[in-house]
Amino acid sequence: MQRYVFSLTALTLQFSCGYGAISVLLHSIISIMGKKNKLSKFADLHSYSNVYENFDPKHPQLVSAPGVAVEMKGNWAGQHFGNNQDIILELACGRGEYTVALAQAYASQNFIGVDVKGARMWQGASIALERGLANAAFLRTRIEQIDLFFGREEVSGIWITFPDPFLRESKESKRLTSERFLTRYKSFLRPGALIHLKTDDPTLYQFTLDTLSGFEGAEIIYFDDDIYSKPLPFQELEYKTYYETAHLAVGRKIKYIRFLIT
Ligand SMILES: C[S@@+](CC[C@H](N)C(=O)[O-])C[C@H]1O[C@@H](n2cnc3c(N)ncnc32)[C@H](O)[C@@H]1O
Numbered sequence: 001m002q003r004y005v006f007s008l009t010a011l012t013l014q015f016s017c018g019y020g021a022i023s024v025l026l027h028s029i030i031s032i033m034g035k036k037n038k039l040s041k042f043a044d045l046h047s048y049s050n051v052y053e054n055f056d057p058k059h060p061q062l063v064s065a066p067g068v069a070v071e072m073k074g075n076w077a078g079q080h081f082g083n084n085q086d087i088i089l090e091l092a093c094g095r096g097e098y099t100v101a102l103a104q105a106y107a108s109q110n111f112i113g114v115d116v117k118g119a120r121m122w123q124g125a126s127i128a129l130e131r132g133l134a135n136a137a138f139l140r141t142r143i144e145q146i147d148l149f150f151g152r153e154e155v156s157g158i159w160i161t162f163p164d165p166f167l168r169e170s171k172e173s174k175r176l177t178s179e180r181f182l183t184r185y186k187s188f189l190r191p192g193a194l195i196h197l198k199t200d201d202p203t204l205y206q207f208t209l210d211t212l213s214g215f216e217g218a219e220i221i222y223f224d225d226d227i228y229s230k231p232l233p234f235q236e237l238e239y240k241t242y243y244e245t246a247h248l249a250v251g252r253k254i255k256y257i258r259f260l261i262t
Contacts, residue, residue: 041122045140051125052080053118054141060148062139074151080137081110086156089114091143091176092163094242096124096136101239102159103128103136109156113138114146143176150188158185158195162243165201177208182215186261194221197257198237200247205255212259222258234258 045051052062052072064070070079077084086109090099093113103111113136115121121138128136139149163176173180177197185195199205205225212218227237228248237256244254 038119041119045118045122045125048125048129048138050128050137051121052137052139054139054145054149057142057145060141060145062141062149073149074154076112076137076150076154077110081135083110085110085135087112087150087154088157088159089146089150089155090159090161091115091146092160093124093138094120094161096121096128096138097241098159098161098239099136099138100124100127100131100133102236103133104131105236107135110135110137112136114141114143116140116142143181144184147184147187152188153190155185155188155193156190157193158189160195160197161241162199162247163197163204165199165204167201167203172207175204175207177204177211179211179215182211182218182261186217189261191262193260195259195261196236197255197259198241198244199255200244200252202255205257208257212257212261215261217262218259219262220257220259223256225255226253227256228254 045053046067047065049065052064052070054060054062062070062072072079076087088102088109088111090096090102090111090113093099093115094117096113096115099111099113102109113121113124115138118140121140124136125138128138141149160176164174166172166174172178175181189195197205197208202225209220209223212220222233224233227233232238240248247254
């Protein structure tokens with residue numbers, strides 16, 4: 001595949017010297033191929049029974065396959081999972097590696113991966129369906145709206161896996177462990193619900209510790225700035241996401257904070 005992409009690029013460069021129009025055409029073909037791929041993933045998501053989406057932030061209506069409006073707030077366990085098991089969220093789930101791995105390891109809990117990017121989520125949702133993981137589902141929305149989709153005490157835990165660190169100070173409130181987000185999570189968490197942050201980013205790690213020390217009701221249970229330098233304290237930490245694998249490959253240290261907010 002890599003060789004294929006390389007030869008197409010080389011071909012484009014070669015043509016672009018004397019044949020500008022052909023070069024433009026080749027670029028268009030490559031970009032249409034990419035878009036088609038994305039579009040077909042979106043089409044898949046719209047037909048998947050384990051995916052819920054919200055398209056319009058101004059009208060936070062969830063839609064499930066095949067395009068049916070549904071009210072899930074307070075009803076996830078009974079209505080989607082058909083049980084009364086605990087619900088654990090993975091925020092910024094990307095391709096959903098944690099959601100899938102946890103659902104496979106802990107059949108007595110329900111897991112919901114949340115992200116805004118459908119083309120990434122497609123991977124986790126497809127794998128969950130292929131493996132028959134009835135305790136895994138996905139919610140495509142902006143996390144800013146997450147409190148609109150879960151009822152009081154409906155959620156028993158949250159994993160936040162390698163979220164964007166938003167390093168500029170002016171963007172601090174976009175960090176998924178900022179007060180703005182913690183307040184939203186508080187509205188639907190059960191007392192004693194654990195929140196887990198895994199990150200490679202030292203700024204986000206320190207920011208989270210600092211935020212928690214000033215956030216009413218927050219309690220830090222465990223924190224470590226280099227979890228793989230010693231035997232893992234919790235087995236669930238061994239699962240690796242796409243971004244984690246990339247960070248490890250370039251020698252970054254993986255950090256973890258386990259906390260609760262009551
Ligand atoms: C760095 S990626 C990490 C993905 C995955 N957890 C991993 O480790 O491979 C961050 C993810 O957060 C998602 N994201 C960032 N801000 C978001 C928001 N406000 N609402 C929903 N998703 C968001 C992005 O779409 C992206 O998939």
